[in-house]
Amino acid sequence: MAQLLSDIARALGGELRGADTLIERLSPVESAKAGSLAFVSHIKFAKHIGNTEASALLVGPSLAELASQKGPCIVVPDAYVSFAKLTQYWRAVHAAPAKPFIHPTAVIEPTASIGADATIGPMAYIGSGARVGSGVRLGSHVVIESGASVGEASVLHARVTLGENCIVGSRCILHSGVVIGADGFGFAQQDGRWIKIEQLGAVRIGNDVELGANTCVDRGALDDTVIDDGVKLDNLVQIGHNVHIGAHTAMAGCAGVAGSAIIGKHCTVGGGAVVLGHLSLADNVHISAASVVTRSICVPGHYSGVFPIDDNASWEKNAATLKQLHALRDRIKKLENS
Amino acid sequence: MAQLLSDIARALGGELRGADTLIERLSPVESAKAGSLAFVSHIKFAKHIGNTEASALLVGPSLAELASQKGPCIVVPDAYVSFAKLTQYWRAVHAAPAKPFIHPTAVIEPTASIGADATIGPMAYIGSGARVGSGVRLGSHVVIESGASVGEASVLHARVTLGENCIVGSRCILHSGVVIGADGFGFAQQDGRWIKIEQLGAVRIGNDVELGANTCVDRGALDDTVIDDGVKLDNLVQIGHNVHIGAHTAMAGCAGVAGSAIIGKHCTVGGGAVVLGHLSLADNVHISAASVVTRSICVPGHYSGVFPIDDNASWEKNAATLKQLHALRDRIKKLENS
């Protein structure tokens, strides 16, 4: 399954420098061996170029000189973007071309519609009136509830649940255990008891969206929960009801967005961060990992709020003092006025 | 599927003011259109009443005057509670009456007992000696392990796992991916290795409990983990072994409760909050989102502990200074004593 470096260069639209060679695998530059093609996308990893055992390197213009002294290389305008495309190329040439099939154990209701060349995995379930687009691939045990719809060429891995009337666009990837369209968390309180607010909306997911394993997107209460084109959510992310996530926003693992929050386009939310309900984030807002957004953010930028980690004894002292901080401020004021 | 406003008023026990009209949908007041019935439950949304395109409004006594000047309205004692009941009414009149069925692909062990009018979805599995109450609805791929029991009229959505000997009460709703009765996280340490403590207890869940998608409730080590009546847990919540959650307590998404914690009745725990193991929370304790409960709380009230979010540069300065806070206190003391 080895590929010629020259073929790879051509596929990436890059410039081949040095002799052609056979590439057996893609590797990180630190652990590359003979037969490896490795990429170096940032100047801070340039130090690895001298020592790598890789047979060839993929680099940007600034490292082209250094890399070509070392051996064969492909030079591209943006090494990281080309690396991404290289992984796609590698997968395409190595993955066995999967012939579409509908597994005989899948249960498909008569009123469901299945597009051309769709693959329906073992023991998948497709409910009444559901629509599965052409070229869609559903893994084993996927559940598409009644009235739901999956756009063309989307991939739903094993054990994804797509709830009633929810919509997934084209070329999406939903990883195992994703739950789209569970009820939003809505209750009114009466005499100390919670009265359920039926969640009558659905979920609408755009094109080119990727959702990580066991991530949940709740259906809206009255209107829909909306995830726009190109959004990428990592594993175990929670999206509450009536949230709107703007196009090309990304959120890392375990992030949570509470109900009715509006997140702009091109935002990033770090792992474990929390956005409280009914807040708005402007476009191009970046939230650090584990930070808690407690107010709307209208100005693009980078925001953080994390207690700094320390050895436990130091933390205990500082945390205890923190409970007196407001009082300490008053003592400073008093000193200043004395 | 439109409903007369007068029929809705009657169903809610509310007072109809103004002309009767046909209601086609329920809508938030901001996005309501002709044909919409919208609710306004709080004075702070009163500003929307003048501009809404809704055909009718659902309001409480304090907004009755304003709303009835605008057009037809239903006046009720508590608009939010009546809105909740309205969503239930709307679902009831619009959902096709589901006829009970046992799907032929479901696997039911001979010693399981299935109540009258239960629905067992495609490819569900019911283990030996399990009991499914009357009117229960199990979605596709639900797993009820041996000896487990589901009370009448409960709904388990697709892909819920109910572990061996665990009990779910009546009228509960468990969303997709819920796991009840995985082993609690218990190990003894010996020579640097972890020795498993077999989890011999089970999980007991009361009536009218709702658990969100992918939420986990672990079985107890010796005694059971217990969730009392009316508890509502959002998605991706983690409940450790031997936890006891008091009646009518609610927890938002991604909250976590460590082993053997005792949570009172009528508590609320915000999204992403953590309660450490072996702690107790009194009744009517309210924990803010993302706060960490590190000590038992015996006094009802509202508790918080979150690092305030800031622009990243300001946060960096303040977080760095925080590591010197205890030393700063000493410097203030010294200044005071000089």
Place this chain on the structure above:
Amino acid sequence: MAQLLSDIARALGGELRGADTLIERLSPVESAKAGSLAFVSHIKFAKHIGNTEASALLVGPSLAELASQKGPCIVVPDAYVSFAKLTQYWRAVHAAPAKPFIHPTAVIEPTASIGADATIGPMAYIGSGARVGSGVRLGSHVVIESGASVGEASVLHARVTLGENCIVGSRCILHSGVVIGADGFGFAQQDGRWIKIEQLGAVRIGNDVELGANTCVDRGALDDTVIDDGVKLDNLVQIGHNVHIGAHTAMAGCAGVAGSAIIGKHCTVGGGAVVLGHLSLADNVHISAASVVTRSICVPGHYSGVFPIDDNASWEKNAATLKQLHALRDRIKKLENS
């Protein structure tokens, strides 16, 4: 199903003091009744010994005198370790010996290999070229994708997904909803859009590993994600791509480790804690619950970083002042220099 105390003592290699008696159940010392065997592993629980209704106690040497005055007891070198072994003994003598079976509804591709005495649950799916070791038990709806492998005597509970080419060692326990081998979260950015980096690595899990319900371990980008022998992860834990977790490390519920982090051996990570990407933790590092690791930690020890919880009003004051902390430090400096 009662057991003689003397038989239990023999099984544990402990010393029986006092009269033999029939043990009907294992109980916590606080809630033990006649017929219960309870353990007291720590001096702080010694106060319960006088009042317990337990028929017998399991204790270490330091509590042997006190316990034997109260009644029959088993004395062992380490009561907590022996308690763990006691739960294993109890399960072994009480669990019905499960005869291996391959359920007729399981779907097994012809090129998969199934070891001797393996159990394959209802509606499980085993892909092409997958290998299931001898004595393995797969619950209902388990998905083993093509080329994946499960070592001997491992248990995969209902609804575990093991992705393509991923490897699980021997004697592992994977709880319901675990997802091994979803794609790592890797994208390059080009013109404001995310370009997918195909995740070409896999996941390799050692022996004696336990993973909690709905926990996710992503596949590596180029190299594999690796979890070493004896690691224990609780529920809803997120392990990013190319993470390496050293042997006998344990992480509590909702912890998250971002991509390419290297965690040492014998570490513990508390519930809800976050380790950022590309960091290293030395062996024997202990991270408190809900703490955020933002830098590599090279020195063994106990580290924390949590905002202390307080009544909401006090928190609000202190949190507001925290945003001025750096400025307060400057004011203290000025006072000192005046």
